[in-house]
Amino acid sequence: xxxxxxxxxxxxxxxxxxxxxxxxxxxxxxxxxxxxxxxxxxxxxxxxxxxxxxxxxxxxxxxxxxxxxxxxxxxxxxxxxxxxxxxxxxxxxxxxxxxxxxxxxxxxxxxxxxxxxxxxxxxxxxxxxxxxxxxxxxxxxxxxxxxxxxxxxxxxxxxxxxxxxxxxxxxxxxxxxxxxxxxxxxxxxxxxxxxxxxxxxxxxxxxxxxxxxxxxxxxxxxxxxxxxxxxxxxxxxxxxxxxxxxxxxxxxxxxxxxxxxxxxxxxxxxxxxxxxxxxxxxxxxxxxxxxxxxxxxxxxxxxxxxxxxxxxxxxxxxxxxxxxxxxxxxxxxxxxxxxxxxxxxxxxxxxxxxxxxxxxxxxxxxxxxxxxxxxxxxxxxxxxxxxxxxxxxxxxxxxxxxxxxxxxxxxxx
Amino acid sequence: xxxxxxxxxxxxxxxxxxxxxxxxxxxxxxxxxxxxxxxxxxxxxxxxxxxxxxxxxxxxxxxxxxxxxxxxxxxxxxxxxxxxxxxxxxxxxxxxxxxxxxxxxxxxxxxxxxxxxxxxxxxxxxxxxxxxxxxxxxxxxxxxxxxxxxxxxxxxxxxxxxxxxxxxxxxxxxxxxxxxxxxxxxxxxxxxxxxxxxxxxxxxxxxxxxxxxxxxxxxxxxxxxxxxxxxxxxxxxxxxxxxxxxxxxxxxxxxxxxxxxxxxxxxxxxxxxxxxxxxxxxxxxxxxxxxxxxxxxxxxxxxxxxxxxxxxxxxxxxxxxxxxxxxxxxxxxxxxxxxxxxxxxxxxxxxxxxxxxxxxxxxxxxxxxxxxxxxxxxxxxxxxxxxxxxxxxxxxxxxxxxxxxxxxxxxxx
Numbered sequence: 001x002x003x004x005x006x007x008x009x010x011x012x013x014x015x016x017x018x019x020x021x022x023x024x025x026x027x028x029x030x031x032x033x034x035x036x037x038x039x040x041x042x043x044x045x046x047x048x049x050x051x052x053x054x055x056x057x058x059x060x061x062x063x064x065x066x067x068x069x070x071x072x073x074x075x076x077x078x079x080x081x082x083x084x085x086x087x088x089x090x091x092x093x094x095x096x097x098x099x100x101x102x103x104x105x106x107x108x109x110x111x112x113x114x115x116x117x118x119x120x121x122x123x124x125x126x127x128x129x130x131x132x133x134x135x136x137x138x139x140x141x142x143x144x145x146x147x148x149x150x151x152x153x154x155x156x157x158x159x160x161x162x163x164x165x166x167x168x169x170x171x172x173x174x175x176x177x178x179x180x181x182x183x184x185x186x187x188x189x190x191x192x193x194x195x196x197x198x199x200x201x202x203x204x205x206x207x208x209x210x211x212x213x214x215x216x217x218x219x220x221x222x223x224x225x226x227x228x229x230x231x232x233x234x235x236x237x238x239x240x241x242x243x244x245x246x247x248x249x250x251x252x253x254x255x256x257x258x259x260x261x262x263x264x265x266x267x268x269x270x271x272x273x274x275x276x277x278x279x280x281x282x283x284x285x286x287x288x289x290x291x292x293x294x295x296x297x298x299x300x301x302x303x304x305x306x307x308x309x310x311x312x313x314x315x316x317x318x319x320x321x322x323x324x325x326x327x328x329x330x331x332x333x334x335x336x337x338x339x340x341x342x343x344x345x346x347x348x349x350x351x352x353x354x355x356x357x358x359x360x361x362x363x364x365x366x367x368x369x370x371x372x373x374x375x376x377x378x379x380x381x382x383x384x385x386x387x388x389x390x391x392x393x394x395x396x397x398x399x400x401x402x403x404x405x406x407x408x409x410x411x412x413x
Numbered sequence: 414x415x416x417x418x419x420x421x422x423x424x425x426x427x428x429x430x431x432x433x434x435x436x437x438x439x440x441x442x443x444x445x446x447x448x449x450x451x452x453x454x455x456x457x458x459x460x461x462x463x464x465x466x467x468x469x470x471x472x473x474x475x476x477x478x479x480x481x482x483x484x485x486x487x488x489x490x491x492x493x494x495x496x497x498x499x500x501x502x503x504x505x506x507x508x509x510x511x512x513x514x515x516x517x518x519x520x521x522x523x524x525x526x527x528x529x530x531x532x533x534x535x536x537x538x539x540x541x542x543x544x545x546x547x548x549x550x551x552x553x554x555x556x557x558x559x560x561x562x563x564x565x566x567x568x569x570x571x572x573x574x575x576x577x578x579x580x581x582x583x584x585x586x587x588x589x590x591x592x593x594x595x596x597x598x599x600x601x602x603x604x605x606x607x608x609x610x611x612x613x614x615x616x617x618x619x620x621x622x623x624x625x626x627x628x629x630x631x632x633x634x635x636x637x638x639x640x641x642x643x644x645x646x647x648x649x650x651x652x653x654x655x656x657x658x659x660x661x662x663x664x665x666x667x668x669x670x671x672x673x674x675x676x677x678x679x680x681x682x683x684x685x686x687x688x689x690x691x692x693x694x695x696x697x698x699x700x701x702x703x704x705x706x707x708x709x710x711x712x713x714x715x716x717x718x719x720x721x722x723x724x725x726x727x728x729x730x731x732x733x734x735x736x737x738x739x740x741x742x743x744x745x746x747x748x749x750x751x752x753x754x755x756x757x758x759x760x761x762x763x764x765x766x767x768x769x770x771x772x773x774x775x776x777x778x779x780x781x782x783x784x785x786x787x788x789x790x791x792x793x794x795x796x797x798x799x800x801x802x803x804x805x806x807x808x809x810x811x812x813x814x815x816x817x818x819x820x821x822x823x824x825x826x
């Protein structure tokens with residue numbers, strides 16, 4: 001292992017600086033994919049890539065790569081590091097940005113100490129990982145891995161009616177490279193846990209060997225608009241009540257099971273949305289996750305059954321549209337062990353764990369050996385301005401990434 | 414009783430013509446109070462008032478009156494007829510407009526046949542009866558009856574952030590008369606039932622002797638935004654789940670009781686409203702109605718109790734704001750009997766009933782003897798483009814109104 005260490009101040013200052021871009025007056029940053037505010041974040045990242053003297057490449061889906069290709073390594077596939085810099089609405093400053101800036105920091109450090117890698121090293125920022133404005137999430141890495149056609153992805157219409165392709169062109173990040181133009185030798189993503197496990201169990205580092213499956217659906221319920229004062233309860237076709245029953249069902253089911261299954265309804269709207277009119281239409285999203293594919297399938301089936309029950313009991317029609325579906329992912333055992341060894345060498349306890357969140361690593365894992373490194377999130381809070389990881393943990397995670405990169409690109413004897 | 418009858422074709426044609434104003438391409442009319450489209454409806458109504466040679470008066474809250482004041486009646490309080498011409502979103506064409514246009518039709522008919530009333534007769538269209546854009550509903554008649562200060566009402570901010578006073582001025586209906594400037598001798602409102610009772614029980618006419626109480630509240634639930642994939646169910650403060658539990662509670666409670674209590678949640682929104690973020694905030698409205706004040710109070714108390722329970726169980730904070738509250742109303746027994754006699758004289762069975770909906774009549778009842786006449790709504794559908802009443806029923810209701818007006822303004826022997 002190397003005895004080098006990253007430049008703490010540079011990493012932390014850049015993390016804070018990026019976190020100021022697109023910040024809401026009263027909260028955290030909001031940089032939805034391909035928006036005007038995200039453009040500012042992208043421009044800053046690109047400026048830092050150039051400051052590190054890296055070659056900047058942007059592909060057609062807007063993924064940004066900083067490439068370090070020392071002489072003699074051109075014929076080898078690159079080791080890829082990365083994550084994303086788009087955010088949810090009123091987000092924290094660590095989610096995604098930490099992995100991207102730590103990847104850049106690792107490369108900058110290795111160059112400064114005169115390290116000679118046996119292959120190119122690349123840091124990537126993938127487009128629309130959050131999926132708030134455009135579905136599915138992790139879109140940039142999914143397209144890069146060949147899991148979604150780039151034309152289809154560019155044609156995606158957002159929650160604001162915008163077109164992703166047009167938006168990328170408008171902000172100047174509709175690149176010319178074909179997604180997947182660099183085949184990674186391996187991929188490593190450093191990320192905050194976004195959950196409470198590491199902090200609660202007292203581990204400074206997580207060696208992530210798997211990632212839970214994700215099922216996203218949009219549910220549309222059609223009933224009958226009617227007068228709120230004169231329509232007896234028994235004569236109603238109340239789409240809002242039907243939606244509320246589904247939400248409570250998901251909560252009670254998840255609570256009753258002693259599995260890690262989680263279910264979330266994050267978006268909802270009623271029509272006509274008037275105080276004295278029974279809702280004729282309810283539209284909402286369901287986010288189901290489980291580390292076990294069979295259990296995830298069972299949850300989806302149970303939901304489908306309940307939708308049929310509610311449709312019958314409330315005399316409404318219910319349609320479910322799949323927005324995204326990803327099976328649980330197993331990461332590369334050798335890289336995971338390398339992460340554990342690197343942590344040990346720095347005197348840090350690491351915990352083998354499953355990722356509860358979706359990450360670009362699960363997509364790149366389709367085309368290259370991949371793994372993730374987690375650092376603790378205080379109180380497990382994420383997607384929230386209160387998202388926080390201590391500087392000590394942030395620096396430790398980046399140094400472990402540095403050591404793993406050195407190991408994986410060490411000059412062959 | 415008189416043997417006169419109204420001009421069927423004129424009434425029905427005007428009803429259809431008004432129903433075309435502000436119509437959605439794919440549905441019914443939308444003329445929210447003081448909007449640009451409602452202005453068009455107001456302009457048409459005023460044009461018809463002038464066509465009938467009535468004096469037009471607009472008060473400060475935008476209520477429009479057509480006044481017939483024959484010589485020698487100036488010293489007497491007028492008999493007032495009326496309702497409203499604002500609508501909900503994607504409405505039917507009968508709600509409110511029928512009572513306003515039938516009132517105008519009755520006056521026009523009486524003038525044409527040379528009837529000599531003993532007092533002036535007025536037809537009014539009251540501002541913002543629906544309360545969709547501005548709360549509370551029945552605002553124009555409430556202000557007219559002195560139940561709400563006109564300045565306070567004009568300062569109301571709408572769901573679209575607009576200011577009612579400014580909007581009324583913008584469309585040219587910020588009148589100069591003080592609300593209440595004409596004290597009604599009595600008030601009669603003809604309206605569609607908006608419920609299924611008359612049709613189901615086979616009555617062409619309802620003699621409405623009371624009106625149920627209404628309680629409107631806005632509920633705001635504050636929880637914690639957090640990552641949908643990594644936050645265990647037990648660690649969540651999910652404002653959306655808490656809202657869904659309240660909605661299902663109201664439904665189950667209303668269903669379990671064998672009272673006429675109705676509860677409706679018509680509006681809802683989540684924040685940040687992202688598919689993979691646990692809602693930090695849920696805002697929704699509750700519309701509670703009951704003909705019995707004690708029972709309505711009990712329902713409000715039960716809701717308040719449940720809100721406390723949910724706040725504790727879901728670890729969220731819940732605030733409830735009262736948007737509107739009206740006690741049940743008893744109408745004038747003598748006018749109700751006059752309505753029954755008029756129906757009988759026309760060979761029509763009438764049913765004594767309670768109004769499930771709120772109406773301007775409940776406000777004017779504070780300052781004058783009042784009552785209502787209902788005609789059947791097919792399948793009880795209202796606040797919906799499918800709202801329908803047969804032409805036979807519409808004409809019959811207007812003729813009963815004509816007869817009642819004649820009776821109440823008959824020249825003293």
